[in-house]
Amino acid sequence: MSIFEYNGSAVVAMVGKNCFAIASDRRLGVQLQTIATDFQRISKIHDHLFIGLSGLATDVQTLYQRLVFRHKLYQLREERDMKPETFASLVSAILYEKRFGPYLCQPVIAGLGDDNKPFICTMDSIGAKELAKDFVVSGTASESLYGACEAMFKPDMEAEELFETISQALLSSVDRDCLSGWGGHVYVVTPNEIKEKILKGRMD
Amino acid sequence: MGDSQYSFSLTTFSPSGKLVQIEHALTAVGSGQTSLGIKASNGVVIATEKKLPSILVDEASVQKIQHLTPNIGTVYSGMGPDFRVLVRKSRKQAEQYLRLYKEPIPVTQLVRETATVMQEFTQSGGVRPFGVSLLVAGYDDKGPQLYQVDPSGSYFSWKASAMGKNVSNAKTFLEKRYTEDMELDDAIHTAILTLKEGFEGEISSKNIEIGKIGADKIFRVLTPAEIDDYLAEVE
Numbered sequence: 001m002s003i004f005e006y007n008g009s010a011v012v013a014m015v016g017k018n019c020f021a022i023a024s025d026r027r028l029g030v031q032l033q034t035i036a037t038d039f040q041r042i043s044k045i046h047d048h049l050f051i052g053l054s055g056l057a058t059d060v061q062t063l064y065q066r067l068v069f070r071h072k073l074y075q076l077r078e079e080r081d082m083k084p085e086t087f088a089s090l091v092s093a094i095l096y097e098k099r100f101g102p103y104l105c106q107p108v109i110a111g112l113g114d115d116n117k118p119f120i121c122t123m124d125s126i127g128a129k130e131l132a133k134d135f136v137v138s139g140t141a142s143e144s145l146y147g148a149c150e151a152m153f154k155p156d157m158e159a160e161e162l163f164e165t166i167s168q169a170l171l172s173s174v175d176r177d178c179l180s181g182w183g184g185h186v187y188v189v190t191p192n193e194i195k196e197k198i199l200k201g202r203m204d
Numbered sequence: 205m206g207d208s209q210y211s212f213s214l215t216t217f218s219p220s221g222k223l224v225q226i227e228h229a230l231t232a233v234g235s236g237q238t239s240l241g242i243k244a245s246n247g248v249v250i251a252t253e254k255k256l257p258s259i260l261v262d263e264a265s266v267q268k269i270q271h272l273t274p275n276i277g278t279v280y281s282g283m284g285p286d287f288r289v290l291v292r293k294s295r296k297q298a299e300q301y302l303r304l305y306k307e308p309i310p311v312t313q314l315v316r317e318t319a320t321v322m323q324e325f326t327q328s329g330g331v332r333p334f335g336v337s338l339l340v341a342g343y344d345d346k347g348p349q350l351y352q353v354d355p356s357g358s359y360f361s362w363k364a365s366a367m368g369k370n371v372s373n374a375k376t377f378l379e380k381r382y383t384e385d386m387e388l389d390d391a392i393h394t395a396i397l398t399l400k401e402g403f404e405g406e407i408s409s410k411n412i413e414i415g416k417i418g419a420d421k422i423f424r425v426l427t428p429a430e431i432d433d434y435l436a437e438v439e
Contacts, residue, residue: 078313089306 001031003104004125008179009054010141011041012149012170013110013120015134016162019190020118022050022110023170025141026198027182028057037182037203045071046081047194048112050187051091054139055105055125063103067091084111084119088129095127102126106138116191141180144173163188163197171201215326215333225333226326229282229355232335233367236281238402239268240366240374241339242395243350247388247418248341250279250350251395253368253403254413269415269425273298275343276311277415277423281368282336282355290334294318311342315351315359323357337367343421370402377401388418396438409435 008029013022028039042052043064051067053060070090074082082090088109095103102125110120122136123129130136134153137145148169157165167186174181184199215225239252252268269279270291276298280287297317301309318338326333338353352367353359364382366374377398386394392414400407409431417423426434 077316078310083307086305086307090304093304 007057009139010180011052011054011108012137013108014166015118017156019159020110021162021166021188023186025174025180052108053105059103059105092127141173141177144176148173226356229333233282233337236368238368238370239279239281241350242364242391244386244388244391248348249391249416250341251414252279275421278340280336286334286336311349319357319359343417
């Protein structure tokens with residue numbers, strides 16, 4: 001089993017009309033044994049910027065701590081929040097610093113940029129950025145997620161419809177993957193509010 | 205460096221609480237050629253005297269106003285070689301920021317990092333402070349900005365400022381002439397008049413240098429022909 005599949009994970013982000021949604025599964029496993037069913041894979045950097053990390057859980061947590069550290073210093077120095085594109089460049093640089101001993105994570109970054117334009121991107125474990133206009137996926141369930149998102153996605157969805165779409169895509173994909181699942185955690189972010197919901201799916 | 209006679213810091217406090225080396229550095233700045241900057245409502249202009257030691261010097265090869273980034277420029281009063289070193293370091297810092305964040309460095313951040321370098325040279329072993337004060341002119345998302353950085357590493361944002369030989373006359377002149385809603389072309393005229401105040405000899409496009417940045421966010425050094433046009437308008 002590859003080291004990226006040690007803990008199991010599924011993360012997906014989708015673009016809507018002046019909003020975005022980011023969702024993840026909640027399982028933390030050690031190979032085939034489930035250890036926790038409430039593992040936090042998505043974290044808020046600031047009100048309009050979220051990062052979801054799939055892959056090895058220890059690196060997920062450490063990388064998140066490093067990024068929050070860098071962002072807090074940036075906020076103090078520059079007296080402003082980081083733009084999503086800027087944050088993505090920072091994450092890419094931090095991952096590439098460890099080119100020959102990488103963090104075993106694949107980040108999914110989602111945010112609202114200038115004029116509340118949604119921004120999503122993903123990258124591999126050494127920082128190769130992949131921007132997308134519709135959706136990005138990562139984790140052990142990524143192949144199923146690609147299929148589900150491709151089938152269910154429509155451009156310019158409003159927040160409610162986006163929530164339904166991303167939830168259905170996530171739940172149906174993790175059902176095809178034994179290493180991810182045990183519910184879902186969805187954030188839908190509009191310029192004025194953040195809606196956080198826990199999904200109950202097949203608890204296996 | 206550990207056993208050397210000069211491994212202690214040359215900037216040690218005097219009993220009166222001053223750092224004498226920094227005072228001397230400021231004196232070096234004060235005896236340098238006059239330079240000034242004015243922040244207009246839609247841009248910034250910086251200018252300096254360009255007195256060459258002899259008529260045999262090829263004046264086109266001397267450039268006192270330098271770019272730090274496409275939208276930030278700088279000029280100095282004091283020691284030219286120290287200025288060159290600072291410009292080199294600042295350019296590198298600006299490029300490192302761009303490489304990390306893929307975003308051009310804000311003017312305040314670049315000024316702060318440059319000032320940090322200058323401060324380090326007042327608290328390290330075996331080095332002396334820089335003998336220059338810088339005027340940094342830039343235009344970014346926060347609008348036009350003008351900063352002055354001193355050898356001590358302190359920096360201030362100015363609406364208009366001058367440095368060098370003629371500093372007190374120039375500042376008095378600027379205090380009288382400055383208005384909040386000045387436009388860039390007015391500011392250039394005012395800059396020329398301020399330089400003229402203390403100028404020894406005839407002012408011409410060959411012995412002054414002017415740099416400007418407008419709402420297009422591109423810093424440019426004016427050509428001698430453009431300076432001649434502005435000089436003619438001022439007459």
